[in-house]
């Protein structure tokens with residue numbers, strides 16, 4: 001690891017020419033210096049990782065490079081030439097492409113339409129575009145078929161379409177913002193293969209991630225940002241995850257392992273034969289049954305889009321079951337509205353924090369009230385108590401280390417990870433009996449992730465029941481007492497978190513998706529073996 005230094009624009013570093021050079025970048029927001037004198041040099045034909053704790057300034061820097069924001073100070077050079085970007089169109093024209101964390105494809109259009117629309121001038125929208133897509137797909141091993149509908153594609157395939165879309169527009173430097181957060185291990189490996197293809201062709205990739213193991217396996221170079229400024233660069237071969245974490249946050253790498261079991265025999269939430277249908281009668285959830293006891297974390301593993309969202313919606317009351325029941329302790333709550341469920345002790349960390357978790361344009365303290373309008377300390381009797389809510393927001397900001405200049409700034413002005421910490425803090429503060437946690441640490445750095453795990457573990461010790469949905473399989477295995485696999489709206493398998501590996505779990509998830517789990521000869525599994533067992537599917541099995 002070295003202190004960062006910046007060679008002159010366009011100079012060859014270690015024999016390779018520079019693709020992008022950011023020098024002396026400073027960007028201020030009211031009350032915050034998001035970037036301060038940042039230096040970043042990305043060489044051609046390399047993967048350059050950008051790491052740093054939540055709020056360190058990574059997204060801001062990338063928005064500057066992509067023309068979405070203007071720096072207050074500093075310069076940008078692309079291929080040795082100094083440039084000024086007024087919009088993403090300017091950046092694209094210089095070969096900078098960005099693949100956002102939230103995919104931006106239209107579901108009801110084909111791949112070809114998604115890729116070609118808006119860039120008709122390049123290859124038209126017919127045979128020329130199709131040819132170009134096939135060409136790019138083959139050259140970089142992206143396996144993208146131009147004529148399928150995007151809605152038919154899984155998460156990993158959509159991501160490859162997004163990558164192809166920026167390549168189609170002529171990108172030679174690709175910015176990937178936490179691209180692996182939604183992928184299972186096998187898909188991560190496949191993505192990394194794609195990145196190697198890109199490198200081999202002389203393209204450059206800027207890779208933002210909180211998963212330090214992945215960063216070390218895929219990056220050629222790493223730049224570490226801390227509190228808005230570059231604190232150094234690291235070479236993966238000479239660096240351990242621990243060193244990298246220390247450079248970022250000054251603390252040791254945490255592990256999510258659950259210590260002793262705290263599972264009791266007291267059911268907190270019981271779901272029985274839940275079925276939820278789409279408008280045409282197609283089952284979105286079918287025959288879902290489980291019980292979570294006080295002190296138990298039930299983890300649900302699955303490739304995104306297999307019913308997780310619908311399950312969470314049914315539990316929090318955003319959608320109502322077509323048949324089956326949900327009970328909280330002894331009380332049936334199937335017909336209850338969301339507010340009543342929350343008031344009676346169901347906490348909710350939503351998967352999409354922007355849609356369900358926050359009012360982005362409202363100040364933090366109003367966001368602290370969101371979803372808990374009638375509860376203490378936000379309300380006293382029938383009246384809102386803004387003062388108490390504000391005071392409690394300060395407490396949450398402190399306890400959950402939400403990096404912010406104050407509680408009056410809008411939620412939109414917080415970095416993604418800090419928004420997440422605020423939501424987790426809010427939900428945990430109401431001491432729920434049952435917590436629905438969808439990707440509770442998505443986008444948060446290793447230090448904050450450890451802190452959130454600790455909060456969940458502590459509440460679990462005190463009897464909290466948790467339904468955990470996470471694409472982070474280490475988190476899922478580490479925190480869960482019980483694991484089930486969801487596929488196509490059904491719980492098809494279960495696994496023992498004490499013995500299963502992320503790779504095995506990933507295979508089960510994708511294996512199920514291609515039907516392998518259904519057809520495999522699976523012996524009766526002894527308790528200490530790591531295999532996945534099929535879950536009871538018939539009523540007789542269920543009764544066992």
Ligand SMILES: Nc1ncnc2c1ncn2[C@@H]1O[C@H](COP(=O)(O)OP(=O)(O)OP(=O)(O)O)[C@@H](O)[C@H]1O
Pocket residue numbers: 029030032033034052053054055056057058059060061403404412413414415416417418443444445
């Ligand atoms: N539009 C904005 N207005 C005000 N402050 C902002 C704005 N955008 C970012 N900030 C602040 O700038 C700092 C850097 O945020 P940024 O989003 O760049 O961090 P990050 O490293 O990407 O974090 P994360 O890992 O959580 O995504 C934070 O303190 C954030 O609150």
